[in-house]
Amino acid sequence: MFSPPAQGEDYTILQALVSVDMLVLFLATICGVGGTLTAIDNMGQIGQSLGYPPKSIKTFISLISIWNYAGRVTAGFASEAVLARYKFPRPLMLTLVLLLACVGHLLIAFGVPQSLYAASVVIGFCFGAQWPLLFAIISELFGLKYYSTLYNFGSVASPIGAYALNVRVAGYLYDVEAARQHGGTLDGAGDKTCIGVQCFKLAFLIITAATVAGALVSLLLVWRTRNFYRSDIYAKFRDAGK
Structure with missing residues (x-):
């Protein structure tokens, strides 16, 4: 196993699960996917x-879905193209996607006016782009x-x-701010709706830091x-076909 x-080459399941490469990839993905999924949810x-307004919120959800698909297609095609032509490593592509998600x-986090449209595009794209890269690297x-x-x-x-x-960071901090605004406690009854930039500011600053940490971890895999x-990572497949 060790x-x-x-x-x-073909690893056994246990060899792969205890390998440093899998651990690094897994940690980077937790940070990247966890952050983008929190934004989507x-x-x-x-x-x-x-x-x-409600109409704009529906638009954000549609943008995320569209760019999620675009991210999956683009990451799969682009990473394959630059790998074949320039030997550009797929883990480095993952690093760039994580930095873009930030x-x-x-x-x-900063609630820039009308910026949620752009944020929806970026988050949707990066969430989709991480999956083909993860599975191709594996x-x-x-x-x-x-x-x-x-x-x-x-x-x-x-x-x-x-x-x-999502649960331990964004959800908890949202409830804390909502309770502060309405003069209640986390476990008390009352309005749990939170209004203002402060509702998610600290949570997404933490998520940004976690995503940057994931990008740095992915550099170790690079x-x-x-x-x-x-x-030539595909040489063995060509040789097997002869």
Whole structure:
């Protein structure tokens, strides 16, 4: 279990799960997906707290869905194109996506007027872009023999990140601010609606910091896989077909 093959060869499930590469990838994904998913899940309340009309809030949700799809397609196609042509490592593409997501988080945190439209586009795009990169990296580093199991393990980053950043950070801080505005307590009865930039400001500053940390962690994976992505990672498939 602790003697894995070279990167790109078929790992066993246990070899992949205890590898440093998987741990780094998993941590980066928790930070990235957790942050963008928090923004998506709370977009209605974010729009309400910043004074947007219901029609605009529906528009934000539509923009997120459209750009989520665009992110998935773009990340898959673009990362493959630059990898084949320039040996641009896929983990570095993931780093760039995480840094781009920080722009959307900061727009929400500071409540820049009318910026939630742009934030919806950025958040939707980055949320979608992370998934094809995550699953492609897993298949390339750990092989395809147990890919279906490792694919689902990678998906676990979503609920973990959502719980940590959505429930424990954004949800808790929203309730604290709502209770402060209405002169109540967190567990007391009364209006729990929060109005103003302060409702999500601290939460999304924390989420931005977590996403930056995820980007820095992903740079460790870039460094660890630098020789692998400089090589011809598809050579074994061409050789097997001869």
